Amino acid sequence: MxxxxxxxxxxxxxxxxxxxxxxxxxxxxxxxxxxxxxxxxxxxxxxxxxxxxxxxxxxxxxxxxxxxxxxxxxxxxxxxxxxxxxxxxxxxxxxxxxxxxxxxxxxxxxxxxxxxxxxxxxxxxxxxxxxxxxxxxxxxxxxxxxxxxxxxxxxLSLPVEMSVASGLNGMAHCIDSLWGPRVDPINSALAAEGIRALAAGLPAIVAEPQGLAGREQALYGAYLSAVAFASAGSGMHHKICHVLGGTFNLPHAETHATVLPYVLAFNAAAAPEAEVRIAAAFGSRTALEGLQELRERLDAPKALADYGFTADGIAEAAAVLLPLIPASNPRQVTEENLTRLLQAALRGEDPAVASEMVLEGESR
Structure with missing residues (x-):
């Protein structure tokens, strides 16, 4: 019911x-x-x-x-x-x-x-x-x-690289909304449609930067993502990015675009309904595969090190973040697995491999 x-x-x-x-x-x-x-x-x-x-x-x-x-x-x-x-x-x-x-x-x-x-x-x-x-x-x-x-x-004046980063920021609103503190069927539906629209619009912008059809789809998707996010509330991904931005002055959109696959890989197995919905919105076998295929097409940001973050900041970031992660996050967050996630995002490691290594460490 x-x-x-x-x-x-x-x-x-x-x-x-x-x-x-x-x-x-x-x-x-x-x-x-x-x-x-x-x-x-x-x-x-x-x-x-x-x-x-x-x-x-x-x-x-x-x-x-x-x-x-x-x-x-x-x-x-x-x-x-x-x-x-x-x-x-x-x-x-x-x-x-x-x-x-x-x-x-x-x-x-x-x-x-x-x-x-x-x-x-x-x-x-x-x-x-x-x-x-x-x-x-x-x-x-x-x-x-x-x-x-x-x-x-x-x-139209927004460069392709910035359009990609900004659009993936919108994508992060969608994905984070699917396990936000107040997630419900309505904002889940909005988030899924937002994923679909952004996944259609962003490659069109890359292919034809001065074309309007792709930019219209991206704007439509960004609006849906924000409405879903406003309803569902700020989840793990946004807590991470807000701390990285505010504490280390990292660029907002690029930080979201970089961190997103690591949070998705971290949470997906513990949120099967959300994972299936995200995958369906991408038209892919799994949610992470869909996101990574899109990121590859877009030549999306890959590593936090490219934007000024260093290994010296990981301990401080984890300490500030840990009490901010919502208790409703699908997977329990610890200092150890949060540190590993930040290390992987810093270096631009394969998110799937990094997540598997964390799971193996937790099972020992």
Missing amino acids: LTFEHITLGQRVLFGTGQAATNLAAEVERLDARRVMVIAAPFEAEIAKKVTEKIEIALNHDEVVMHVPLEVAERARAAALTHEADLLVCVGGGSTTGLAKAIAMTSGLPIIAVPTTYAGSEATNVWGLTEASRKSTGVDDRVLPVTVIYDAELT
């Missing part, structure tokens, strides 16, 4: 290639906003200018930093207050959306998110802030954007 509790977050989604500026103007009017604060990193300035060409802007704010350091958030909050902003419009990736969320968390200002990557943060009520090399995350409905405007044209 099915017994579960599911919460669906209230949010307007406007999806249309080439329609971002028109959709944004309509939403600003609908919300009766008069003092719009636009948040976009300097390298996204031209895209933001195009998106906002039909609205009046009270303030352009461009101090966007990965992992949202608290001091950066405080300056943005002060700017919003000084300019009496009544609406936040963020144009960019996860860091940009994260900064808008940091402002909304203390001010209650509504957010319209216009994503230019496949991060998925725009569809969750999850926030993240970094202080003293520690990244804290939480859930607060005030940070959920009231509207998300998706436009595949805005992702």
